[in-house]
Amino acid sequence: MMMIDLDSKIGTELGFTSDFFKSSWLYLDEEKNVMWISCIISIYPGKGDFRRLVKRLINRGYNIIIPTPLGRMVDIGIKQGWKIKSIKTEHGDVECFVLENKFKGV
Numbered sequence: 001m002m003m004i005d006l007d008s009k010i011g012t013e014l015g016f017t018s019d020f021f022k023s024s025w026l027y028l029d030e031e032k033n034v035m036w037i038s039c040i041i042s043i044y045p046g047k048g049d050f051r052r053l054v055k056r057l058i059n060r061g062y063n064i065i066i067p068t069p070l071g072r073m074v075d076i077g078i079k080q081g082w083k084i085k086s087i088k089t090e091h092g093d094v095e096c097f098v099l100e101n102k103f104k105g106v
Contacts, residue, residue: 001036002028014056020049028062035062040073050076054099066097073097 004011004026006018016026020043027036035057042049057064065087069077077084077097086093 002030004028014060015049015053020044020053033062034065036065036067038067045072051080058099064099067094069097 004014004016006016006021006024008016010028011017011026014026016024022041022043024040025038026040027038028034029036040050054064066073066077066082067087067089074097080099082097082099085096085098087096087098088094
């Protein structure tokens, strides 16, 4: 699994930049075509930056997983119809929000 940093080449291509986000972690599992989003904090909450990031990821064919969603992320996931699934990881079962790309399941 590869970590994608803010303002890195791929981060910039995805719109994952310090102009919009802070204290954020994206992890790409290329083998499974899954993007894990952990601890993402928007600089301008409610302005659609996270939604645009998700759309870019989906358009690139990624499935998206948000492990152990908390706080506002729970509200966002419910509002957008994300599925809650228990996923087996190397650290045990983890409750996650999952947005599956319509072309490829998780």
